Amino acid sequence: MSARHKRKKVAALACAAAVAFGAGACSSSGGGSGGGTGADGVADGKPLDPNATVTISIDCAPASDQPGLQAQYNDDLATFKVKYPHVTVNPLPKTKCEDPATFTAMLKGHTETNAFYAYFTDQNQVLNSGDAADISAYVNPQTVPGIKDLLPTVTKEISNGGKLYALPRLYYTTGLIYNRDLFKRAGLDPDKPPTTWADLAADAAKISALGGGITGYEDYSGGNTGGWHFGDEIDSVGGALTTPDGTKAAFNNAQGRQVLQNLYDMRWRTGGIGATPVTQWADAFPPLASGKVGMIIGAPDVISHLTNSLGATPQQWGLGPMPGLSGPAPATQDGGDLFYVKKSDTPNQIKAAIAWINYEYMTPGQGQFNYARNVGLSGDPGTNKFIAVGLPEPQLWAPNTAMAQADAAALKAANANMPVANYAPYLENPVPGVGEPPIAAQQIYAVLDNAMSAVMTNKNANIPQLLGDAESKVNQILANQ
Amino acid sequence: MAVVISPGRAETRIAVRRARGRFLREARRNAQAHGFLIGSVLCFALFTWYPMIREIVESFQRLHYGRTTFAGLRNYRQITADPFFWQAWRNTLQFTGLALLFGFALPFAVAVVINEFRHAQAYLRVLVYLPVMLPPVAGILLFRNYFMDPTNAGLLNQLLHAAHLPASQWWGAAPSAMPSLVIISTWSNMGGAVLIYLAALQGIPGELYEAAEIDGAGLLKRIWHVTVPQTRTILSLLLMLQIVATMQMFTESFVATGGGPESSTVTVVYLAYNYAFQFSNFNTAEALGVIMFIVLGVFSVLYVRLERRGNEA
Numbered sequence: 137m138s139a140r141h142k143r144k145k146v147a148a149l150a151c152a153a154a155v156a157f158g159a160g161a162c163s164s165s166g167g168g169s170g171g172g173t174g175a176d177g178v179a180d181g182k183p184l185d186p187n188a189t190v191t192i193s194i195d196c197a198p199a200s201d202q203p204g205l206q207a208q209y210n211d212d213l214a215t216f217k218v219k220y221p222h223v224t225v226n227p228l229p230k231t232k233c234e235d236p237a238t239f240t241a242m243l244k245g246h247t248e249t250n251a252f253y254a255y256f257t258d259q260n261q262v263l264n265s266g267d268a269a270d271i272s273a274y275v276n277p278q279t280v281p282g283i284k285d286l287l288p289t290v291t292k293e294i295s296n297g298g299k300l301y302a303l304p305r306l307y308y309t310t311g312l313i314y315n316r317d318l319f320k321r322a323g324l325d326p327d328k329p330p331t332t333w334a335d336l337a338a339d340a341a342k343i344s345a346l347g348g349g350i351t352g353y354e355d356y357s358g359g360n361t362g363g364w365h366f367g368d369e370i371d372s373v374g375g376a377l378t379t380p381d382g383t384k385a386a387f388n389n390a391q392g393r394q395v396l397q398n399l400y401d402m403r404w405r406t407g408g409i410g411a412t413p414v415t416q417w418a419d420a421f422p423p424l425a426s427g428k429v430g431m432i433i434g435a436p437d438v439i440s441h442l443t444n445s446l447g448a449t450p451q452q453w454g455l456g457p458m459p460g461l462s463g464p465a466p467a468t469q470d471g472g473d474l475f476y477v478k479k480s481d482t483p484n485q486i487k488a489a490i491a492w493i494n495y496e497y498m499t500p501g502q503g504q505f506n507y508a509r510n511v512g513l514s515g516d517p518g519t520n521k522f523i524a525v526g527l528p529e530p531q532l533w534a535p536n537t538a539m540a541q542a543d544a545a546a547l548k549a550a551n552a553n554m555p556v557a558n559y560a561p562y563l564e565n566p567v568p569g570v571g572e573p574p575i576a577a578q579q580i581y582a583v584l585d586n587a588m589s590a591v592m593t594n595k596n597a598n599i600p601q602l603l604g605d606a607e608s609k610v611n612q613i614l615a616n617q
Numbered sequence: 618m619a620v621v622i623s624p625g626r627a628e629t630r631i632a633v634r635r636a637r638g639r640f641l642r643e644a645r646r647n648a649q650a651h652g653f654l655i656g657s658v659l660c661f662a663l664f665t666w667y668p669m670i671r672e673i674v675e676s677f678q679r680l681h682y683g684r685t686t687f688a689g690l691r692n693y694r695q696i697t698a699d700p701f702f703w704q705a706w707r708n709t710l711q712f713t714g715l716a717l718l719f720g721f722a723l724p725f726a727v728a729v730v731i732n733e734f735r736h737a738q739a740y741l742r743v744l745v746y747l748p749v750m751l752p753p754v755a756g757i758l759l760f761r762n763y764f765m766d767p768t769n770a771g772l773l774n775q776l777l778h779a780a781h782l783p784a785s786q787w788w789g790a791a792p793s794a795m796p797s798l799v800i801i802s803t804w805s806n807m808g809g810a811v812l813i814y815l816a817a818l819q820g821i822p823g824e825l826y827e828a829a830e831i832d833g834a835g836l837l838k839r840i841w842h843v844t845v846p847q848t849r850t851i852l853s854l855l856l857m858l859q860i861v862a863t864m865q866m867f868t869e870s871f872v873a874t875g876g877g878p879e880s881s882t883v884t885v886v887y888l889a890y891n892y893a894f895q896f897s898n899f900n901t902a903e904a905l906g907v908i909m910f911i912v913l914g915v916f917s918v919l920y921v922r923l924e925r926r927g928n929e930a
Contacts, residue, residue: 237894244899261897266683349770358875360895411767413789415875578895582876583700589878593790609700616695 177484179273184487189222192488194475196234196253196305197227202444204521207513209496212503216495223488233473234258243267251475251489254302256293257572263296268476272300274486282498285537289569294474303490305497305504306530307472308435309569310368311562312336312456318343318350318430319454329431329456329561331464333373333398336431340408343430351410352430353402354423355592358415362588363581364469364572368433369395371570372458372465377584382574383614387584388607394461396599400591413593421446433458435471436559440524443554447518454558455528457565470569472530498532500542507550514553526552528559576613583609669910676903692904696892702905704880705888708795709864712884715799716863721856724807728814729840742815746808756805757872761788765797788874791881798869798882810855817851818844857920861913885909 177188184190198205206229213225226249233253242248243265254262262268277284280303286294287307294302316326322342330336340352356362366387367377375391378384402408414420421438423429425446432438436455442448457464475497477489496503504510507525515521526547533540573580587602644651679688696702731741748756764772767789774784788797821844829839845852867886870876876883876891885905893902 237890240894240897240899258897263682264680264897349768358877359871360891361875362877411786411789413767413878415873415877576896578891578897582891582895585875585877586880590791593786593878612698612700616698 176482177487179483179486181273181276181279183279184220184223184484184491186220187222188220188484188488190482190484190488191224191226192251192481192485192492193226193228193249194251194489194492195228195230195249196475197229199229199231201231202520204444204513204515204519204523207521208504208506208510208523211509211513212496212506215502216492219495220488220491223491225488225492248476248478250481250485251477251493253305253473253475256472256474257577259293259296259301262476263301267479268301269479269481269486270299270301271303271477271486271490274483274490275300275303279487279490280494280498282494282500282533282539285533285539287532287534289470289571290472290532292571293472302474302476303493303498304472304474304530304532305493306437307470307532307569308437308529309470309531309567310433310435310458310468311567312431312459313424313434313438314431314454314456315424315427315429315452316454316558317452318346318427322346322430326454327561329454331457331459331561331565332462333394333459336459337398337402337406337408340402340430341406344407344410349410350428350430351423352408354409354414354420354429354432355399355588356415356417356420357413357589357592358585359417360578360581360585361414361417362586363584365433366395366584366588367572367581368458368469369398371467371469372460372567374461374466376570377580378573378575378610378614385580385607385610385614387610388603392603393599396587396591396597396602399588400597400599403592404595409592413589415589424448427452436527436529436562439554440527443517443524444520444522450517450524450554451558455562457562458567464565465567467570468567469572471572497530500539501546504530505543505546507547507552511550511553517553522553524554525550526554526556526559528563576617579613580610583613672903673907675900676907678900680900688900692901693908695901696905696908699888701880701883701888705883705885708880708882709866709884709886711795712799712802712866713860713863715796716802716866717856717859719799720803720807720810720863721859723803724810725814725852727807728811728818729844731811732815732818742812745811748805749808751805753805753868754872757801757869760801760804761873765801788882789878791877791879794874794878794881798866798873801873802863802866802869810859813851813855814848817848821847853924857917860916860920864909864913 177185177190198209200206209227213227216225217223228249230253234255239254239258240261242252243261246265246267248267275283286304290304290307293307294300294304312329314326314329319326319329319339322339322345324339324342330339336353343350343352356365370377370387370391373391373394375389375395376386379386399409420429420432420434421441424432424438425442425448439450439453439455442453443450458468460466475489475493477486481489499505510523510525514523514525533543583606587599587606590597590602591599676692677688677690678685679691727745731738731745734741751759765787766772766774767786769775769778769784771784771787773787777784785793788794825843825847826839829843834842865886866884867890870882870884870887871890874882876887886909889902889905889909892898892905
């Protein structure tokens with residue numbers, strides 16, 4: 137056999153082995169990165185020993201397309217390092233903190249970072265995966281001073297069955313986002329957004345009358361977002377999606393009909409809603425940012441998305457309370473996000489993760505609440521270096537608690553770069569938040585997408601029939617859980 | 618004690634030794650090929666067969682708070698009781714039927730026309746293939762937002778308006794949503810099929826057309842009696858591939874319509890996606906995947922048998 141032939145054979149075998157090993161490497165599930173190089177520590181309820189050497193990874197760090205927020209995050213990492221010189225925090229940058237499909241795949245593959253981001257509504261699937269640590273033994277007023285001052289609704293979302301599983305980053309209640317410039321052009325008072333659905337419909341019609349492809353109001357109708365907004369809107373007129381225990385549909389009634397009738401009238405009678413349906417979460421924002429839509433129901437962070445990512449001017453946007461029947465709504469859906477800690481972490485990694493989350497997300501005057509520093513680091517509005525300061529969120533603290541007061545004082549001292557006065561209608565009319573359906577929320581939303589899209593795309597939509605059909609489908613789904 | 622070897626046993630030994638030598642020589646000669654083969658087989662085993670087997674196994678399991686248990690047919694009962702299950706199948710079949718009508722016949726017709734051109738064939742091939750090179754999401758959004766906007770600003774509605782025809786709501790209304798997705802899908806995918814048909818057409822000997830022309834056959838007769846029989850194998854192969862691909866339609870629904878309006882574009886794969894990634898129920902999504910796999914498997918077997926019977930006849 138020639139040397140050349142031998143070499144070829146060796147190369148072939150090496151290649152096959154590389155493929156085999158490469159494939160094996162790809163198919164193995166990675167654990168969390170890092171690990172304690174010293175003692176693993178114990179779950180003694182004490183804060184992390186500043187001399188402990190620990191490495192943790194955490195996701196939801198700002199990505200390179202958000203240089204302003206990235207600078208803020210890096211500054212926080214450096215300050216944290218001074219306090220814990222032997223702790224290494226490896227951030228995993230993400231443009232969008234959670235993509236539902238990737239998130240589910242991550243849980244399935246058990247490839248979470250040591251501390252990992254999730255929405256409130258992910259609790260079932262996170263606990264089902266078996267990957268979340270019970271951190272009850274680690275969290276107390278000594279390790280997380282703000283824990284006792286959280287809003288009760290937030291405390292409910294981070295716990296399950298009497299155990300604590302997560303620490304919060306953000307909480308919000310839905311309101312009305314509106315374009316103040318379009319309000320002025322339509323002869324409306326931008327300081328007085330509509331507080332009832334009847335007023336909203338009338339204002340939407342006036343804005344649509346401006347012409348040039350401008351629409352007064354837009355609402356979702358696909359990708360499970362239609363049902364989500366139906367839930368928001370039925371809460372706002374005193375109804376609910378399901379019974380309190382979540383086992384039966386509760387929307388086939390006068391309130392449910394009212395929600396759909398209102399949308400139907402705006403689309404087909406008064407012209408407040410345009411012909412192009414909004415079928416995905418992200419589809420709503422380009423027309424808003426380009427000044428083609430007057431109003432939408434949404435959380436305050438919609439404004440930061442419009443200004444930070446889509447280059448809209450902060451002064452253009454106002455925030456009002458969720459409209460109701462005779463004034464601001466009696467209730468509206470709430471939401472938020474949080475961090476779980478991975479079950480396979482060592483006690484010291486859990487302590488380090490808690491210390492970092494507490495520093496970055498739960499301490500007035502520090503991390504995300506370090507408003508003065510954030511204003512200083514912020515670039516110009518309309519650029520991706522802009523850091524919005526002054527929006528009414530993350531809303532973690534219960535009113536009149538020490539944390540709430542400290543947070544308000546820090547904001548006051550910082551000279552917010554967002555027009556805080558534009559959010560006065562929202563802040564002066566606080567609407568209590570209610571959680572999403574406790575069972576099969578996304579499946580319920582998928583069913584109600586049908587009714588939402590029907591009233592906004594089908595002139596012959598039969599509202600009682602749509603609700604009756606949706607009710608039987610939702611009950612069928614709930615009976616099968 | 619002396620061992621006596623009978624002549625028969627000695628011959629057998631020699632024969633075995635020769636066979637072993639042949640095998641080793643063969644193995645040595647093919648070592649390189651086997652090396653490459655092992656890699657491919659391992660890749661298939663790890664990334665195709667193993668996930669398939671795993672999917673079937675998991676479709677009979679249930680994950681609850683980190684514990685996986687055997688669930689029998691529970692996931693299958695749950696998915697078949699889902700109110701969208703039958704609607705998703707109806708929508709999928711509607712898409713497949715329409716996509717075959719347009720997506721199968723149109724590329725063939727386009728290939729025949731391009732084949733008739735003596736000049737500019739290369740340019741036409743590039744033009745037809747261009748949409749395939751666009752990333753699918755960009756192509757779908759381009760078509761949806763600029764061509765098929767349900768308002769009067771959409772290009773297609775402006776064309777309809779210019780022709781004094783009523784505007785359409787396109788993907789913005791239930792009756793026209795699925796046909797709109799078929800148009801988008803045909804536009805973005807037909808380039809590949811056109812190139813395959815063109816290659817087949819160019820393999821047809823010119824003498825056949827000349828003979829048909831001498832016999833007085835016009836264009837349509839030439840296509841029917843020469844082109845179609847000569848490209849039959851390619852046509853039937855693409856037909857089967859097209860049916861399998863269209864039954865798995867997802868991207869168009871996911872990107873353009875979010876399953877709406879009125880669930881008119883919820884397909885089987887879209888429903889499986891929803892179960893896995895929106896409803897966080899992987900096991901039920903896997904049960905639906907297995908049902909889809911069985912349906913496509915049965916179809917493929919039937920198709921191959923019918924095809925074989927057709928060839929024998």
